[in-house]
Amino acid sequence: DTAVSQTPKYLVTQMGNDKSIKCEQNLGHDTMYWYKQDSKKFLKIMFSYNNKELIINETVPNRFSPKSPDKAHLNLHINSLELGDSAVYFCASSQGTGKNIQYFGAGTRLSVL
């Protein structure tokens, strides 16, 4: 049973399109995250939700909109995709309190052509 699962694993699309990435965790965690890993493998936080509420919103273009329908799901919608959006996007979750170990999904590789 995969603890943090993301779909799709690969996403190839044209510039200007809108796409979504889905994430689900079955760990019973309260907090979920989206990270972006660029071509140099640098992993950077984008958003964090705790119990469906946005708590961290780094400097990310407003073309990126996270949505949390419940605390087990955090989806990422991207409008008007640009070449620079090409990266691997990781979802993670944690208990969110005390010792904050984050568990990551396998990633979604987005390629914008």
Next chain:
Amino acid sequence: EDQVTQSPEALRLQEGESSSLNCSYTVSGLRGLFWYRQDPGKGPEFLFTLYSAGEEKEKERLKATLTKKESFLHITAPKPEDSATYLCAVEQAGTALIFGKGTTLSVSS
């Protein structure tokens, strides 16, 4: 601004050749330092978390240590299956992690 710096960027070892990876950090009020392992095409996998200077954690051939300014990941007698990118991260106020750029370890037999 909080920063996490890992060195070296890449490390090549022969099987059985022990070495250490370094993670230096500047953060106001460390809440935790984390080590992750990342294999190609996969998400980071949690290894250790350290919370206070002097703390040490061990798992198989890996041992993580923490001082007030840096952490070391010691690899004793590595095997080819230890080849991966090792990521260090510090916990920022709130719940986000700030990651270093990683050390890519290659162990040849």
